[in-house]
Amino acid sequence: MLLIRRKPGESILIGENVELQVVEVVSGRVTLGIAAPREVLILRKEIQVAQSQNIAAAQGVTPESIQLLISSLRTR
Amino acid sequence: MRTMTTSRFGELEYDPDQEIHFPEGLPAFESETRFVPVEIPGTAPVVFLQSLNRPDLTFVTLPALSVAPDYSLAMIPEDLEILGLPPERQPGLGKEVLCLAIVTIGGQQPPSVNLMAPVVIHIGTRRAVQAIQPESPWSHQHQVPLD
Numbered sequence: 390m391l392l393i394r395r396k397p398g399e400s401i402l403i404g405e406n407v408e409l410q411v412v413e414v415v416s417g418r419v420t421l422g423i424a425a426p427r428e429v430l431i432l433r434k435e436i437q438v439a440q441s442q443n444i445a446a447a448q449g450v451t452p453e454s455i456q457l458l459i460s461s462l463r464t465r
Numbered sequence: 466m467r468t469m470t471t472s473r474f475g476e477l478e479y480d481p482d483q484e485i486h487f488p489e490g491l492p493a494f495e496s497e498t499r500f501v502p503v504e505i506p507g508t509a510p511v512v513f514l515q516s517l518n519r520p521d522l523t524f525v526t527l528p529a530l531s532v533a534p535d536y537s538l539a540m541i542p543e544d545l546e547i548l549g550l551p552p553e554r555q556p557g558l559g560k561e562v563l564c565l566a567i568v569t570i571g572g573q574q575p576p577s578v579n580l581m582a583p584v585v586i587h588i589g590t591r592r593a594v595q596a597i598q599p600e601s602p603w604s605h606q607h608q609v610p611l612d
Contacts, residue, residue, distance in 0.1 A: 440493035449571030
């Protein structure tokens with residue numbers, strides 16, 4: 390992973406169309422400003438994690454898997 | 466009571482007052498805003514969340530406290546505002562909100578629950594959000610404690 394040190398107000402450019410600016414750093418939190426074309430998807434990473442977990446959860450629902458879960462909960 | 470035909474339960478009878486409204490849907494299912502909780506005799510503490518829009522979409526959930534008795538919320542202010550709750554403090558579990566963790570089952574892995582991003586339901590208004598909690602110490606793949 391490329392590491393670059395920046396101060397508030399400074400930017401980096403990614404490719405030709407994306408600018409990422411450090412706007413503010415307050416007590417361990419960084420506010421980022423992103424200028425990018427509309428078609429570039431910008432997502433907090435934890436949202437992507439939740440999306441893939443939800444898709445896996447929705448697909449795993451079968452009568453067998455539910456039965457297995459319930460019987461294992463009951464033996465506790 | 467109303468009925469709908471679902472893939473999981475066949476003909477499902479439900480009380481429209483029980484409906485849960487997710488104004489923003491769920492991650493990867495953003496257009497699914499209406500769900501109803503289904504509890505089947507003999508399957509406690511499992512709560513199924515059945516989409517009212519998609520008969521084939523059912524989530525299996527467990528109350529977060531049934532999986533982790535010491536569970537606590539770390540919701541971001543934006544999610545608290547969606548529920549119409551004060552953004553400066555965490556809501557009372559079991560008093561103001563219910564907290565359900567979505568279960569992932571099937572495949573090679575043992576069952577796990579997403580405690581990083583639980584479904585939080587406002588008891589009074591039945592508005593809900595899947596609260597992604599970046600600062601939660603809990604995992605999105607917390608293993609269901611089994612013997």
